[in-house]
Amino acid sequence: MTTQINAEERDEVLFAFHQAYDRPTAEQIIDWIERYPQFADDIRAHAAVSRDWAARKGLLVAEADETMLVRAYSNALNAIYNAEIKASSTAPVPASQSFEQILTAGRKEIFQLANELGIARGVLADLFNGWMLAPVRKRLINAVCTSLSITVEAFDTALRLALQNPRLGHAKADKTPTVKPRSCDEVIRDSNMPDERKRYWLEED
């Protein structure tokens, strides 16, 4: 309750501050911080945003670049697809499941599965994200199938889907990111596992 009251009061103070100044000066910021020391960080942060907004007034709107257009197009497609799914009375039954769907169904995340199997999370990440080329070591296939309660056929299908749609997650890049898949053995050898575990997963024990 106290938190909620504080949040409401904070919002009121910030709104009043926002209305009072388009481009708050240092003196004005200090004045408000002294009046509302409990919201000092928020006032400073909002002042920074206000000054940023004020500085942008009158600037030309940036032209849409290729990334922005592609992103907007993709978002539009996603919106259409989601709307169609919502509108249909019955959701389509997937003919095959991706690793992501299998993990979701099993309520597991990759790092949890990696801990369970005693394998570097990077190896499973590469496998599930489509960064690992087939063939995959039999021992690894069996361990994943057993842990996720799936058949080898389901594994093969999920692997094919992963390779067709490799995932990079959130990327920091200055150009369109791409993925270079590697062999299973290369991924295992390059992992941070102890040599003994590497030999185990390479089936060299």
Next chain:
Amino acid sequence: MDAWIDIRRKARLCHEKALAATNGDRRAASIIAAALENDSLEVRPVDFEEGILGSLDRSSRLVNVAKNLAPVDELVVIAHEIGHFHFHHDAHNEVTHALLRLHGRIYTRRC
């Protein structure tokens, strides 16, 4: 889309928790290491192609960082990816290489 003020708040909270774990050691490397540990994240050097600095794999709790970055740049990239971990829970923001089509994911994200 996350509001800027919320980003600031979460960043401050993340920093405070990390600082508490370092017992006041404010060096970037120490703060980053503590923040990673707080979120059970691991850093993995990756031989990315030129232009890719790093990525966050949420399900694996992995921060992938390009090999051969300068130490300072590496810390900045890791901090950036930690930021992704605390935001962007919408999978539509992630990078998936797929043909643009219905049921496709967002094509690319640069930030």
